[in-house]
Amino acid sequence: MDARLPVHLGHPAPEARAATAAEPGGRLRHEEPEQQSTLKNLVVDWIQHNIEPRWLGTETSDCVAVLEPGQPFAAGRDELRRMLSGAERRQEVTIGVAIVGVVDGIRRPLSPYDASLTLPDENSVVLAERLPAGVRPELHADANNTDRDLGLRLRNGRPHDAPWWTMKLSGNHWHPMAGQTHVVQPDGELHPILLDPLGCPVMAVWVPSDGSMRWYLLPDGFDWNTVVDWLVHHAIPAYNPEAGRRHRTSVHVAPDFETPAEIHAREALAAMELRYANERADLEVRLVEAKRAADAVRDGLFFGTGDLLTAAVEQVLIDAGFSVVNLDKELGGTRSADLLATIGNDSVLVEVKSEGRRAKESLVGDLLRHLSTWPRLRSDMTVSGGALVVNHEHRTPPEQRSNEVYQRREFVEALDVPVVGTLRLFDWWKSANWQAIRNAVLGGEKTPVVPSTEPLDPSPNDQQRRRWRWRR
Known part of the structure; x- marks a missing residue:
């Protein structure tokens, strides 16, 4: 025994x-x-x-x-x-x-x-x-x-x-x-x-x-x-x-009295445990790094205001393939929009805003004003248009917010610039849907008025495709 x-x-x-x-x-x-x-x-x-x-x-x-x-x-x-x-x-x-x-x-x-x-x-x-x-x-x-x-x-x-x-x-x-x-x-x-x-x-x-x-x-x-x-x-x-x-x-059991099968099994088990421990440690490090990178974007888009929100939007645009310039840093103060995003032959001004409750419709006017003054600030560069990115209702838990920034149908149908909410921007970024981000910022697709029952990445057949151009 x-x-x-x-x-x-x-x-x-x-x-x-x-x-x-x-x-x-x-x-x-x-x-x-x-x-x-x-x-x-x-x-x-x-x-x-x-x-x-x-x-x-x-x-x-x-x-x-x-x-x-x-x-x-x-x-x-x-x-x-x-x-x-x-x-x-x-x-x-x-x-x-x-x-x-x-x-x-x-x-x-x-x-x-x-x-x-x-x-x-x-x-x-x-x-x-x-x-x-x-x-x-x-x-x-x-x-x-x-x-x-x-x-x-x-x-x-x-x-x-x-x-x-x-x-x-x-x-x-x-x-x-x-x-x-x-x-x-x-x-x-x-x-x-x-x-x-x-x-x-x-x-x-x-x-x-x-x-x-x-x-x-x-x-x-x-x-x-x-x-x-x-x-x-x-x-x-x-x-x-x-x-x-x-x-x-x-x-x-003394090693001298173990059979080759026992020795081989014991050594294989020890090697497996060591591999598992090392692999687990590596995966934990990867998880920490991935979470750190995601938190910088997620927290900024969901809860950020000011520079924190702008930095998160800038990172999303860079990941989507845009070349981005922070205009507040380059031009100083708030003389123009927050970001200049360029991809291919298209350059757009991106205005970034936050609202604790529903977004005010007057935010669109800020972007339109920046578009009208852009030629006097940078006569050497023509922009194709502009986009408004809004972290709306940021005082409300993300899961309780409305997906769209604006809900009044008459106002949405009259918009001449694309308006993108940070919740939708995050969903596209999370799934690496870079084309959806490019379409939204460049104005390739117009956002639906009531999106709660529609997919986050609407197809061209479901919605009218429009393009906005702002030339000097």
């Missing part, structure tokens, strides 16, 4: 917590009121992971690893010391997983650090400082395959808005009953696994100078199930292979 790996967990057993919680004011001897680890209330199928959990108050000297051991001077110190003594006697490497930084933690007002963790040697401390939102860490180039696997699991598996903490190794401060505080030098090194954009570790493993431990320091906010899976199938076989043989688990 397959045995399970004993793993120490630095929390009271669930049944002990449940019984104590039912008692008024009850609290376990091992329970720390400030402990906020997600492992405390985690529901894990330990049998599926081939693990025998050893909670606080149980024997730990034969444990092969520890999850969330807590501080050496707090509750659980006896269990931790027995586990370390057992591993030292067997000359095995102790694998530990500890959290540095809590998602809902409160920043310490008199310290630049938000969290600290005393390491098992009791002389070394990890200090952590919370980073601003939006940090995207990268794998350290020197991390080995086992550690890279854990790093990818955390980087890709944690929520995008989960915080990160930079980590540094420091010596402990001893406070004797009398006399000055004594500061000792830390032992060992922090080996980074994930780095922030400035090259500081946000996930690392502490290895003491004698190499007897590998203490993985992880930021809060991850799924413990994926870390437990990594521990059983990657960390223990890599760093403590004797543990599997000692407990006769089918998960851990």
Whole structure:
């Protein structure tokens, strides 16, 4: 029968917590009121992971690893010391997983650090400082395959808005009953696994100078199930292979006794997981970049006014194949329309406006005035016409706005220039319908009066095609 790996967990057993919680004011001897680890209330199928959990108050000297051991001077110190003594006697490497930084933690007002963790040697401390939102860490180039696997699991598996903490190794401060505080030098090194954009570790493993431990320091906010899976199938076989043989688990078999089929399947699985992790990371980067590019246009067209709206319209026209000149910048002030858009032999003035409610019909007059004054501003260039682009009803959610800028039939039928709403412009831009954008701006198609029941890109057979020319 397959045995399970004993793993120490630095929390009271669930049944002990449940019984104590039912008692008024009850609290376990091992329970720390400030402990906020997600492992405390985690529901894990330990049998599926081939693990025998050893909670606080149980024997730990034969444990092969520890999850969330807590501080050496707090509750659980006896269990931790027995586990370390057992591993030292067997000359095995102790694998530990500890959290540095809590998602809902409160920043310490008199310290630049938000969290600290005393390491098992009791002389070394990890200090952590919370980073601003939006940090995207990268794998350290020197991390080995086992550690890279854990790093990818955390980087890709944690929520995008989960915080990160930079980590540094420091010596402990001893406070004797009398006399000055004594500061000792830390032992060992922090080996980074994930780095922030400035090259500081946000996930690392502490290895003491004698190499007897590998203490993985992880930021809060991850799924413990994926870390437990990594521990059983990657960390223990890599760093403590004797543990599997000692407990006769089918998960851990000495490489010399594996068949070629087992070796090939295991290596193929590891390669597949690495490819998946890398591909996922690449796709996430592409998604972020695509969203950033879309937001610049989408937010400008939907909610923008002034320069923000003009910049969004300018980008849409450029994507549709126009060469665009910002006339406010070139001519200064508001002497003419906002943009000059040119494609082929056609150049048009584009006036960009925004209205919190329904668009005023007088906006068309602004464009007509710019068309009439254009020859005096630029006698060297003839424009074919003009177009009015309006972000109307921008104080209303986009899905509740009318598609068309103007609805009064008599006014729309009398228009001598094309009028385009930013909602329709966005729909064409989103679907890369560049011809529809060119037709709308150049006046190749006249917008329907009531478009709500008609397609966004009306065909020439459904509507009258018109062309407006403004010549000097």
